[in-house]
Amino acid sequence: MPITIFTQGKDLTPWLKVFKEKRPDLEVRTYSDNTPTQDVEFAMAWNHPLGVFKNFPNLKCIASMGAGVDHVLRDPELPAGVAITKIIDTNLTKDMAEFILVLAMDYLRGISAYKVQQLQQNWQPIPYKRIEEVRVGVMGVGVLGMYVAQQLHKVGFRVSGWARTAKRSESINIYAGAEDLNAFLSVSDILVCLLPLTPDTANMLNKATLSKLPKDAFVINVARGEHVVEKDLLQLLDSGHLSGASLDVFRQEPLPENNSLWTHPKINITPHMASKTDPTSAVDQILENYDRLMHNKPLINTVSLQKGY
Structure with missing residues (x-):
């Protein structure tokens, strides 16, 4: 055969x-x-x-x-x-955890912002956050998401997870189902999307859900582009409710040249390379x-x- x-x-x-x-x-x-x-x-x-x-x-x-x-x-x-x-x-899982840790630390210490300032020859220190001050919410805690959550917890982040159905973890506080979604979002200073793409999860990161995140929250999407309603994300970034986003996946890949995500100052873009x-x-x-x-x-x-x- x-x-x-x-x-x-x-x-x-x-x-x-x-x-x-x-x-x-x-x-x-x-x-x-x-x-x-x-x-x-x-x-x-x-x-x-x-x-x-x-x-x-x-x-x-x-x-x-x-x-x-x-x-x-x-x-x-x-x-x-x-x-x-x-x-x-296992290699894909480890690569994903390392990539998300890099993005989280970039958010804490403003490394991407300093690169912009370097190109402008602008010497301007930026206030930073400490790991223990930041709450991370991992949306989707299957094999991959649970490993990511556990690794972030080991580094010192306060980590929660959300799943459609109840799950148990000794180290991670798991929220489950629609009834727990708002509570989960409210304690996610960094929201990491690792959801599988299904009819129930498509467009899940929209104005209604992203508005439930704390003020100045940061969004990381490494799952699928169809999870994010782009116009809603842009609106919440422009209004100041969200401080930024790192996007590795998009509805159309490669991302079209005329897509406004490319030039938004609060968005970091990578070409679907978080893990292979x-x-x-x-x-x-x-x-x-x-x-x-x-x-x-x-x-x-x-x-x-x-x-x-």
């Missing part, structure tokens, strides 16, 4: 190299119009052509090539009964599920279609 990769615009060279090293006898191929429809049982996907999977009657598993699965679930013609899996990557899936560790998980499928064993890291993650 071969593995067939369905993607658009993704460089597969590192992935194919790792597959060759780890399983040299396994056929790993990329989808084309000539791909035989009957022998595709195990697929890997990243931004696949929508509707393509319905053409493969023997398909049993679609493995996302990253931690997110919204790019798979947005396909309105996914065949019924096909398992969907995701990557849970490491093919070396990801391929091990994909091969494990491949072997499990071959031997009719339960798959790991499966996705709930009802929850969307």
Whole structure:
């Protein structure tokens, strides 16, 4: 049984190299119009052509090539009964935590602001905050979000988390459900969005929710661009309610040249690089599920279609 990769615009060279090293006898191929429809049982996907999977009657598993699965679930013609899996990557998780810590410290100490002043030759000290004075709210405390919250807590931040359903943590105060959302927002001087993208979480960072943050709060979005209503964010930045935002993800990527986010003085932009899936560790998980499928064993890291993650 071969593995067939369905993607658009993704460089597969590192992935194919790792597959060759780890399983040299396994056929790993990329989808084309000539791909035989009957022998595709195990697929890997990243931004696949929508509707393509319905053409493969023997398909049993679609493995996302990253931690997110919204790019798979947005396909309105996914065949019924096909398992969907995701990557849970230790390196990706650590990279994300380090990136968010950098952004949080930038907010505390104003490093980005000093870079602007340097270019202006402006010598102007900026008041700063201390770690123990700042409350961080992590929105979305799955495997990735919980690790991020715990690492920020270890550094000394006062950290809370929010999830759609109740979760337990010995070190992090977890708010749950719509009834706890406003209370969670009210204690988030820095709001970190790590939510999965689902119909329930799309546009969740809007005027109503962002207005519940404390005055001068800072927003970090490293989840998906569709979580943020951009015009609402801009309005709250311009009004002075929010002190700034760091955005790593956007509704359209690359971010169009005419988008006003580029030039807003209170917004830091990075090109969707907070963390990247490491093919070396990801391929091990994909091969494990491949072997499990071959031997009719339960798959790991499966996705709930009802929850969307």
